[in-house]
Amino acid sequence: MSDAGIVRLLLFRVGGLTWAAEATMVRExxxxxxPTRIPGAPRAVAGLINVRGTLVTVVEGWRALRQPEPPxxxxxxxxxxxxVSRGRKVVGFTVDEVTDLVSVDGAALxxxxxxxxxxxxxxxxVGRRAGQLFVVLNTDALLTPILAS
Amino acid sequence: MDLSQYAELFLAEAREHLSACNQLLLEWERNPTNPGPVGGLFRAVHTVKGMAATMGYAGVTDVAHRIESLLDLFRRNAHPASEEVIQLLFRARDALHQAVELSVEGRERELALAEIIAELDDAAGRVASAAPGGRVSSLPTPTPPTPPTPQAPGGPAAAPAQGRLVRVVLRPEAPLKGGRALLVLRKAQSLGAVYGVTPSPPELEADDFDGSLAFRLESSAPAEQVEATLRAAGDVEQVTVGGAEVPGPPREAASGAVEAGEVVRSRHTRVDRRRLDALMDLIGELVTARGRLSELAAERRDPAVDDVAIQISRLSSDLQTEIIQARMTPVWQLFDRFPRLIRDLARELGKQVAFRVEGKEIELDRAILDELGDPLLHLLRNAVDHGIETAAERRRQGKGPEGEVVLAAVREHSSVAISVADDGRGIDRTRILERARRDGVVEARAEALSDDQLLRVLARPGFSTAERVTSVSGRGVGVDVALTRMRALGGSIELHSELGKGSTFVLRLPVTLAIVRALIAGVGRERYALPLTYVSETVELGTAATTTVEGREAIVLRDRVVPLVHLRELLGVAGEIPPARRPIIVVEMGGRRAGVVVDGMLGQQEIVVKSFDAPQGTLPVFSGATIMGDGIPALILDAGGLL
Structure with missing residues (x-):
């Protein structure tokens, strides 16, 4: 993400915080x-889901971000x-709620x-929107270690 | 003319011809006085030369031309080939192969062919001067002068070599008709001189070329042989080999012949493997969707919906069978590379080895065949290197001086068994046993190693490297590779070895990877699939007596102890207490058995095997995953991992 120019971000809520991922990283x-549980996998891995015939590994958002378990x-x-991994893999990430898709000036972050x-x-x-703080995630750094095989 | 689009086609065909050259050279080497293979060799090299000339690959054309000239001398004079010449031809074939591969990649500049060309010219000079006049008195009939006219054995030898009119009609749906037509002409040139081509070659390449061409062929080959040779170009609908001015039948008659099924042989066409893979993926999704549709139809109880569901179910089954069939490849496509390899290795080691291949026509899924090259290579190398003794040692053992290695494929019901057998020294168990005791693979007081234990010892990574001096040095490395690969393919390995008599490795593989019949087992709220190939029977826990053997719970089944694996505990399944009466699925692989205890059986079904990215820590007992009829994934248990 460059400092200058407009960055498109997907905002979502996990636990008590609002998080953001670069929209270019979001496939769907x-x-x-x-999900179907994978025995032996790390706790943050929720399991496998079927996305139109392709198996996708899903990471449980609240566990990966160390947020309290939802009721x-x-x-x-x-x-x-x-x-992730420069577009070579697709991973599912569970969130409580997708809140917005915004364009922000990179310099304002x-x-x-x-x-x-x-x-x-x-x-x-870290960015701010309507007085609310949001954390722009490094999704590769978050997901790659969990999924290392 | 721009022929780059034909490069792949050229490569595939050239490889086939070069592979045939290897087989023919081996045949000739075994019996240098029999000139039988020479004609075939000449034709193969000649075809490669013709195709390469069309493609503009000068290096390939040049080497092929020199090989052809040398072979021509033998073809005309039928004198025995010296050892030296045959070795040279092997090297020349390899150089030609390399030239083909590099040329197709556009790396012609890297070719270094001067040396082999000089050697070939040299040899040709020597052979020609050794047979002055180019004639050998023992030859029954004088060989005709150029152009060469190969004759089919038993063919009408009286047919004078005069130009016959040949008409060829390509299939209307054939793509790249121009390129196809050029290939037809190349094929024709492998039989004799070709002239009077109509339409002219530049016109063949025009967009409006309709796929029918005619030319004169100067060859005494019988019409059937001409037809078969031309049809091998692919996409040929009709071939007419006429006399002087016999007009070809009208087009209507030609399409009539199609309906009569006469052109079945020409229906072979090359398909990009990626396309086959894509088809397989799509049919996989279709099978999944079909399952879902059937479930929905069952819920609706609407006869109209039911009818459609049944029809779609049947259609997709047929489609699936067809696509799996299209992916099937005969094992010779892999096996054909081994005779040459065994020969080279035997020469290098100074051993005499007869190599036999059986069951060449057995078919396997392309994806499996592709993975088999390495393991077979290791096992064959081991057989020659460590199995077969030197001639002197064999004589001392009262065996013939020539050892035998047999590579055989056999179709069993739902799998294919590929065996590598040698009649060599066998594996010395006492020596291995010492090692196994030390490594703790067997108990310290174990007296003997079963075949199965022996295999496990040999397959330990790095087993042999530490004991280079033993009679099995290196063996472990290959077995390790082979066993790992077999596991990944859902297959198994068996070993039978007898001291002094030889060893046999049997690789057992599923016929196709993509779709298998599986048992669906329930554990708690989870479902797991277990391929039926490895399920030998199911019994009920509680009805069979349980006992404890070596600290493991087991059942006794017809006097055999079968250790139990509780899936619920192994996989850490949460949930309610399991029912008292539970099924045990007995899995068997390579002579070993285990009873897998599950909560319930949910039926049998065809599943589409898919791979998934297993995160770190995933238990090593899964071979993939599948998508069930309800769209939810289920993991596939790997019998090898459970044992």
């Missing part, structure tokens, strides 16, 4: 699907399909990475 947004019975939310309760290596920048 699906409703939440019940039992709330099965709403979305699965965002993200490209704060390069700050230290945030309470958030692993700094996952934070690309």
């Amino acid at each position: 947004i699906l409703p939440r699907l019940e 039992a019975g709330t099965q709403s939310g979305s699965t965002v399909l993200l490209q 704060d390069r700050r990475q230290a945030l309470p309760g958030v692993d700094p290596s996952l934070v690309q920048a």
Whole structure:
């Protein structure tokens, strides 16, 4: 992400925070699907889902971002399909709610990475929208270690 | 003319001819006094030369021409070939092969052919002077002068070599008719001189070329042979080999012949493998959707919907069968490369080895065949290197001086068994046993190694490298590779070895990877698929007596102890307490068995095998995943991983 120019971001909510991913990394947004568990996989991996005949591994958003577990019975939310490893793989990422798709000036984003309760290596920048803070995620840094095979 | 679009076609055909050259050279080498293979060699090299000339590959054309000139001397004089000449021809064939590959990649500049060309010219000079006048008195009939006129054995030898009119009609739907027509002409040139081509070659390349051409062929080959040779160009609908002015039948008659099914042989066409893979993926999705449709139809209880569901189900089954069939490839496409390899290896090691191939026509899914090259190579190399003894040692053992290695393919019901057998020294178990005890593969007090245990010891990564001096040095490396690859393909390996008599490795493989019949088992709320190939039977827990063997729970089934694997515990399945009466699925692979305890059986169905990215830590007991009729994925259990 360059400092200058317009950046398109997908905003979503996981736990108590609003997060953002670069729209160029987002392949598709699906409703939440019940995944098939993969025995032995890390806890953050929810399992496999079927996306029109292709098997996609899904990462549980709240676990990966160390957010509190959503109350039992709330099965709403979305699965965002993200490209990782320079577009070579597609991974599902569960979020509580997709809130917006915004275009922001890259220069207006704060390069700050230290945030309470958030692993700094996952934070690309911090932005603000309507007085609300959002964390722009480094999705590769977040997902690649979880999925390493 | 721009022929780059034909490069792939050229490569595929040239490879076939060069592979045939290897077989023919091996045949000639075994029996240098028999000139039988020479005609075939000449034709193969001549065809490559013709095609290469069309493509503008000067290096290939040049080498092929020199090989052809040398072969021509033998073809006319039928004198025995010296060892030296045959070795040279092997090298020349390899150089030609390399020239073909590099030329197609546009790397002609890297070719270094001067040396082999000089050697070929040299040899030709020597052979020609050794047979002055180019005649050998023992030859029953004087050989006709150029142009060469190959004769089919038993063909009408009396046919004078005069130009016959040949008409060829390409299939109307054939793509790139111009290129096809050129290939037809190349094929014709492999039989004799070709002239009077109408329409003229530049016209053949025009967009409006309708696919029918005529030319004169100067060859004494019988009409059937001419027809078969031309049809081998592919996409040929009709061939008429006439006398002087016999007009070809009108087009209506030609299409009549199609309906009569006479052109079945020409229906072979090359299809890009990626296209076959794409078709397989699509049919996979269709099978999944079909399952979903059937379920929906069953819920609706609407006879009209039911009818359509049944019809679609039948159609997609047929389509699936056809596509799987289209992917089937005869094993000779892989096996044909081995005779040459065995020969080279035997020469290098100074051993005498007869190599036999059986079951060449057995077919396997292309994707499986592609993966088999490496494992077979390792096993064959081991057989020659470590299995077969030197001639002197064999004599001492009371065996013939020549060892035998047999590569055989056999179709079993739902799988194919490929065996690599040698009649060499066998594996020395006492030596291996010592090693196995030390490594803890068997108990310290174990007295003997079963074939199965022996295989496991040999397959330990790096097993042999530490003991280079033993009689099985290197063996482990190959077995390790082979076993890993077989597992990945859902197959197995068996070993039978007898000291002094030889060893046999049997590779058992599914016929196709893509779609398998599987048992669907339920554990808690989860479902798992288990390919039926490895299921030997199912019994019920509680009815069979359980016992404990070596600290593991087991059942005794017809006097055999079968250790149990509780899937619920192995996979960490959460949920309610399992039912008291539970099925045990007995899986068997390579002589080993295990009883897989599940909660319930959910039926049998065809599943489409898909791979998935297994995250770190995933239990190594899955060979892939599939999508069930309801659209939800289920993991496929790997029998090898459970044992």
